[in-house]
Amino acid sequence: MGSRWLLRSIICLKGAKHSKSNRGNVQSETSNRVKPIESSSASTTLTVETAVIRIQKAFRAYKARKRLSSLKSARRFNSMIRGHIVRNQTSTALNVMHSWSDIQSQIRARRLYMVTQGRLQHKRLENRMKLEVKLQELDVEWCGGSETMEEILARIQQREEATVKRERAMAYAFSHQWRANATQYLGQAS
Numbered sequence: 001m002g003s004r005w006l007l008r009s010i011i012c013l014k015g016a017k018h019s020k021s022n023r024g025n026v027q028s029e030t031s032n033r034v035k036p037i038e039s040s041s042a043s044t045t046l047t048v049e050t051a052v053i054r055i056q057k058a059f060r061a062y063k064a065r066k067r068l069s070s071l072k073s074a075r076r077f078n079s080m081i082r083g084h085i086v087r088n089q090t091s092t093a094l095n096v097m098h099s100w101s102d103i104q105s106q107i108r109a110r111r112l113y114m115v116t117q118g119r120l121q122h123k124r125l126e127n128r129m130k131l132e133v134k135l136q137e138l139d140v141e142w143c144g145g146s147e148t149m150e151e152i153l154a155r156i157q158q159r160e161e162a163t164v165k166r167e168r169a170m171a172y173a174f175s176h177q178w179r180a181n182a183t184q185y186l187g188q189a190s
Helices: 002-021 026-032 041-140 149-189
Strands: none
Touching (some): 041 149
């Protein structure tokens, strides 16, 4: 009953449309008017076929619109997801890069610390060796003067400390002199 009723309603609508548009022309009205389904078989099949074609056309258009809207929403959804994924990947990459730079700076600081500690240890060893050499020379050259061994060692220690202070002061002066010249040259360049 449902498909037959649908076909009849479409056929009747077609007939009603033609009759409204051509009221002035009576001859065209009678020729365009759709005959009922019980009429001749050729006319009925033609009318049914056009009705079926219209129904299929309408259904295909409906499906195409529905497909298009679903594609649009899927595209919108994918762009949102991709944007979110890209943002997440970017933030993750930045966090990883930040942690790697922290690790590298820690490694650099540790290497610098090890180098300075190695230099200090080497310097202490050299100073100890120099002190032992001087003590051996002192033992050889001991003249039995009024100074005690502790006083002589204290004087040697003071000389060593003065030498270290002098070396530090020279290094400081050299580094600041180099920096001052660099800023002076940079000031001229700009």
